[in-house]
Amino acid sequence: MNIGVEYLAEQKQAWVLSSWEIKIRRYPVMGEKICVETWPYAFKGFYGYRNFRITNGQGEELVLANSVWVYMDMERMRPMRIPEKVADAYRPEIGEELPGEWGARKLSVPEGGTEMPPVPVAGFFIDTNHHMNNGKYILVAKESVPEDFAIGGVRAEYRRAAMLGDVLYPVVAVAEEKITVVLTDGGDQIYAIVEFAAAEKN
Structure with a gap:
């Protein structure tokens, strides 16, 4: 895609992880072959959304994950709208969002502790x-x-x-x-x- 870490560093921009959720259906066992997949599924303003999936050799889903990323201006240390050049580079990779319910991006702080x-x-x-x-x-x-x-x-x-x-x-x-x-x-x-x-x- 030619829009990797080096390119972003030159632009003084970066993807910063805001939140994620991981659902563990089963832990892999020692020696079990696994396949790790990841793909973006949406871009909105300065947010990017990406799924992850880990399966075994039989296609059984072991782990599913959803993540929310913020596109940052690293000089000003503030979010910025995703440039078209960057969004265009990811568009061929966009896939379907994993089915199921995901929690809100924000987590509440419990009382006490x-x-x-x-x-x-x-x-x-x-x-x-x-x-x-x-x-x-x-x-x-x-x-x-x-x-x-x-x-x-x-x-x-x-x-x-x-x-x-x-x-x-x-x-x-x-x-x-x-x-x-x-x-x-x-x-x-x-x-x-x-x-x-x-x-x-x-």
């Missing part, structure tokens, strides 16, 4: 945009989930980009079927909210 030990943002947390990698927020949040809590789904909303040297302060709220981890700066600012849903019991 238990404060956990702070986590400094280390160098290996940082991505090509010089911000904390989206997956690392989930890994940090997952450290607060008990080992006997079977995860059947994950939702994440990213509100503020953590940088090298920042410190994350996890606050954990436990409900009957979900655990929510709010990653703050120790004050009123929220970096991310991660919600882990319990797996369905067979």
Whole structure:
């Protein structure tokens, strides 16, 4: 498509993940062959929408995911309308949205919660945009989930980009079927909210 990371860096623009939801139907087993697919399905204003799917060799769907991206002007650090050149590059790849219901982009902050030990943002947390990698927020949040809590789904909303040297302060709220981890700066600012849903019991 010739609209990759290098091109966007030259334009001082980037796709930034705003939120996503992952539905885990079954975890792959050791040695099982899997296929990972991803495709965009819509563009609206400065938002881009992308699905992911993991299947096994028999076509069984193991994991489904929906994600919402924001096209950013990295100089001004604000959203910008997706340029036609960028949208045109993605149009041949646009597919059908995965069926089913997805949660809202925004996650609510639970009342109360238990404060956990702070986590400094280390160098290996940082991505090509010089911000904390989206997956690392989930890994940090997952450290607060008990080992006997079977995860059947994950939702994440990213509100503020953590940088090298920042410190994350996890606050954990436990409900009957979900655990929510709010990653703050120790004050009123929220970096991310991660919600882990319990797996369905067979």
